[in-house]
Amino acid sequence: MSFPDPQPHPAVPPAADVSRRSFLRTSAVLTAGLAALASSLRPLFEMDDFPSAERFMQKYYKELTPEEMAKVLRRIEGEVEKQYGIRPHVRDLRPMDGVEFVYALNLTRCIGCRKCVHACVQENNQSRDPEIQYIRVLRMPHGSLDIDKAEHNYAPESVPEKGYFYMPVQCQQCRNPPCVKVCPVHATWQETDGITVIDYDWCIGCRYCEAACPYWARHFNFAKPAIPKDRLNPEMAYLGNRPRLQGVMEKCHFCIQRTRAGRYPACLEVCPAGARKFGNILDPNSEVSYILRTKRVFIQLKEELGTSPRFFYYFDV
Amino acid sequence: MDDRPRNGRLNGRIRTAAVLWGLVASFAILAAAFARNPWGRPAPREAIPLVDPAFLSTATNRRSYADLVRAKEDLSDYDCYACHEKGKPPTLRFDEHQNLVIPPEHADIVMGHGEHGRNNNCFNCHNENNLELLQSRDGRVLKFQDSPQLCGSCHGPTYEDWEAGAHGRISGFWNRTLGLIKRQDCVNCHNPHSPTFQGRKPAPGPHPLRPPATPVRAGPVH
Numbered sequence: 001m002s003f004p005d006p007q008p009h010p011a012v013p014p015a016a017d018v019s020r021r022s023f024l025r026t027s028a029v030l031t032a033g034l035a036a037l038a039s040s041l042r043p044l045f046e047m048d049d050f051p052s053a054e055r056f057m058q059k060y061y062k063e064l065t066p067e068e069m070a071k072v073l074r075r076i077e078g079e080v081e082k083q084y085g086i087r088p089h090v091r092d093l094r095p096m097d098g099v100e101f102v103y104a105l106n107l108t109r110c111i112g113c114r115k116c117v118h119a120c121v122q123e124n125n126q127s128r129d130p131e132i133q134y135i136r137v138l139r140m141p142h143g144s145l146d147i148d149k150a151e152h153n154y155a156p157e158s159v160p161e162k163g164y165f166y167m168p169v170q171c172q173q174c175r176n177p178p179c180v181k182v183c184p185v186h187a188t189w190q191e192t193d194g195i196t197v198i199d200y201d202w203c204i205g206c207r208y209c210e211a212a213c214p215y216w217a218r219h220f221n222f223a224k225p226a227i228p229k230d231r232l233n234p235e236m237a238y239l240g241n242r243p244r245l246q247g248v249m250e251k252c253h254f255c256i257q258r259t260r261a262g263r264y265p266a267c268l269e270v271c272p273a274g275a276r277k278f279g280n281i282l283d284p285n286s287e288v289s290y291i292l293r294t295k296r297v298f299i300q301l302k303e304e305l306g307t308s309p310r311f312f313y314y315f316d317v
Numbered sequence: 318m319d320d321r322p323r324n325g326r327l328n329g330r331i332r333t334a335a336v337l338w339g340l341v342a343s344f345a346i347l348a349a350a351f352a353r354n355p356w357g358r359p360a361p362r363e364a365i366p367l368v369d370p371a372f373l374s375t376a377t378n379r380r381s382y383a384d385l386v387r388a389k390e391d392l393s394d395y396d397c398y399a400c401h402e403k404g405k406p407p408t409l410r411f412d413e414h415q416n417l418v419i420p421p422e423h424a425d426i427v428m429g430h431g432e433h434g435r436n437n438n439c440f441n442c443h444n445e446n447n448l449e450l451l452q453s454r455d456g457r458v459l460k461f462q463d464s465p466q467l468c469g470s471c472h473g474p475t476y477e478d479w480e481a482g483a484h485g486r487i488s489g490f491w492n493r494t495l496g497l498i499k500r501q502d503c504v505n506c507h508n509p510h511s512p513t514f515q516g517r518k519p520a521p522g523p524h525p526l527r528p529p530a531t532p533v534r535a536g537p538v539h
Contacts, residue, residue: 272506287487316478
């Protein structure tokens with residue numbers, strides 16, 4: 001074994017040392033390297049929707065003043081109009097005083113028709129391809145409530161099927177939401193009316209919340225959402241159904257653009273069996289108060305986890 | 318002895334140059350490959366079809382008499398005395414199993430109210446003395462618009478739930494100060510002559526993005 005020449009190399013070789021050969025070699029390596037770099041950056045040049053400086057510099061939802069929010073809403077309206085050719089109506093709806101939303105779902109009535117799934121997609125401007133759906137309808141055999149036995153790809157000619165019941169699962173709007181705890185940037189939080197919301201412009205897409213949620217309620221935009229122009233719902237809310245970007249999370253928000261304006265959620269209105277009930281639990285005269293008082297409220301899904309959902313499953317009789 | 322270190326350095330230089338040129342060549346090939354894309358892009362997967370708008374409809378199964386009156390539509394189906402004679406209660410005919418024989422003029426009616434099959438007398442609900450009215454089992458005479466009260470005379474607990482908004486379809490505003498709630502009548506969803514819900518085709522499930530490896534289980538899960 002021989003050691004390299006112990007003679008120290010000069011730190012900076014004198015200019016005379018740059019021979020033609022070494023010059024050519026260096027420039028060839030450099031050219032090839034630059035070409036490789038340029039080709040690897042190709043997708044950047046193919047990008048057509050660079051975020052505007054305004055969008056890039058936008059502040060956190062909770063830090064926006066009313067004037068800034070108004071500006072942001074106009075910007076979003078402009079962006080949507082540019083992309084879809086429809087001027088939407090984007091609002092920033094705040095929680096109402098003395099209101100806490102609760103959802104109740106009657107497992108005796110649900111027939112598993114999945115109309116709620118698609119009404120939700122239509123109302124909330126979810127991507128159609130790739131598909132994002134906030135509601136997953138589980139088909140389960142009678143006599144158990146074992147999620148391991150659930151099937152969500154059922155496709156019979158006709159529902160309901162004998163020997164099964166159906167359990168739609170969506171965001172449970174937990175009182176103790178694990179998704180909020182794990183968010184490293186506070187892009188998701190629980191509002192005073194019980195809705196856990198996401199600031200889509202603050203989300204960094206790390207998907208920790210997706211992993212933390214025991215209800216498979218959070219969905220990630222792996223690709224740029226595709227919404228056909230003629231199916232865009234122009235009635236939008238900032239924390240609700242405005243079109244999302246690639247790389248952010250989204251989930252059910254109890255149709256914030258409807259419920260904070262006093263209306264019922266879309267999944268409730270479309271249910272042909274009347275299995276879905278929604279309202280203000282702080283109002284003793286609301287339907288949900290009546291149900292929780294008088295009905296056999298069977299479960300909060302996975303209640304042993306201590307998430308304390310605001311979504312209740314119940315039975316008639 | 319003198320040569321060995323020099324030869325070593327020379328070999329080292331040659332090796333370095335070879336590795337560098339090798340790297341340059343492979344980068345150049347990769348760059349050309351990325352730029353020219355000789356393999357083409359992978360075949361795009363099949364597009365996910367849009368859902369049939371029929372599944373998005375919030376319309377009820379049926380339209381009640383009250384709906385038709387409100388919409389000022391054709392009520393000739395309810396004009397009983399176009400055929401029946403006034404003041405003369407129609408006679409009912411039963412077969413040997415005490416099942417109602419439905420006359421051909423009313424062939425659209427399927428009698429199936431209750432699994433026991435014994436609620437088969439028209440005048441359990443219709444008023445035989447005035448066919449344009451209904452009558453409840455507790456003797457009240459009711460208009461067609463007030464049919465929920467008739468249903469409630471037998472289905473008390475369900476009627477209570479319906480009044481509280483816990484049974485049946487509702488739409489509109491949960492916040493009564495901001496707008497009206499719309500509550501559907503019993504007969505908007507249930508056919509009074511055979512109230513049990515009929516099966517329906519489910520809307521498509523989540524797209525699997527590829528053909529399922531194993532066919533969807535059709536039988537009961539064990």
